[in-house]
């Protein structure tokens with residue numbers, strides 16, 4: 001009997017493979033070898049302005065279709081990139097979509113919310129809730145839809161189920177083909193699903209450094225658990241080693257701007273013409289810079305920074321003043 005490769009069961013939503021580009025000027029600034037620092041452009045996945053969630057949604061939407069779902073349901077924080085992209089995927093596939101957002105509806109939409117308005121999913125404002133409060137609100141919305149006679153497919157925050165994480169097993173394979181000698185991939189950890197998929201795909205936790213952005217309280221448990229489950233689902237061996245997560249970069253909390261993220265945005269923009277965001281990719285780059293400065297990343301370590309997207313949040317009104325501050329005050 002022929003077995004089906006679990007990674008082949010996906011709907012095409014993303015522009016793949018994403019480019020892998022050298023960052024020579026940033027490498028020089030950080031005292032790294034000329035060809036040691038690269039950026040994997042998952043901000044260029046295409047779906048409704050791109051980002052890492054397109055890869056996860058390819059697998060999640062395939063499962064939704066197999067289950068005969070008519071509605072995608074998910075949730076996140078007010079500036080969630082995942083809900084924006086889930087709404088786009090639903091529209092593309094002719095499904096309905098319900099998104100649950102933490103907080104209260106602002107009087108004027110900005111950032112991701114402008115795109116959410118345009119994509120027009122059903123939006124449920126759930127009030128101030130923590131991570132697992134939003135997960136519970138997603139369950140609640142799903143049950144309500146069932147009562148209304150719909151066939152919902154519920155996705156956790158960030159699409160962080162093992163099925164969603166298969167998207168990053170595939171990304172790890174893609175990266176290996178582009179650069180067989182990668183020592184370390186640095187990524188933002190929100191729900192931890194991207195990190196888990198990468199660790200499963202690379203087969204070794206030591207090859208991934210996740211930078212906690214302050215969204216999920218139990219990443220240290222979730223990342224290794226999800227990596228193991230994802231590897232099993234992909235038919236791979238459990239990744240070796242211990243998950244590496246930097247918990248020192250999120251400052252006052254999720255979505256709260258930090259000085260070292262501001263410096264990271266500045267260096268990426270001025271040296272590489274690369275735009276990062278304050279919530280995810282800026283904090284991840286700040287984690288990479290810190291690891292280089294304290295020697296965890298060496299001069300010749302082959303590092304790939306995973307640019308996970310998030311650009312729309314840069315246009316959120318809450319960051320308008322912060323972006324005018326320049327690192328070092330100049």
Ligand SMILES: Cc1ncc(COP(=O)(O)O)c(C=O)c1O
Pocket residue numbers: 051052080081082157158160188189190191192193194195280281308309310311
């Ligand atoms: C732009 C961006 N980068 C990184 C992440 C983190 O990915 P994950 O939730 O898989 O940890 C997210 C979502 O949470 C995101 O929207």
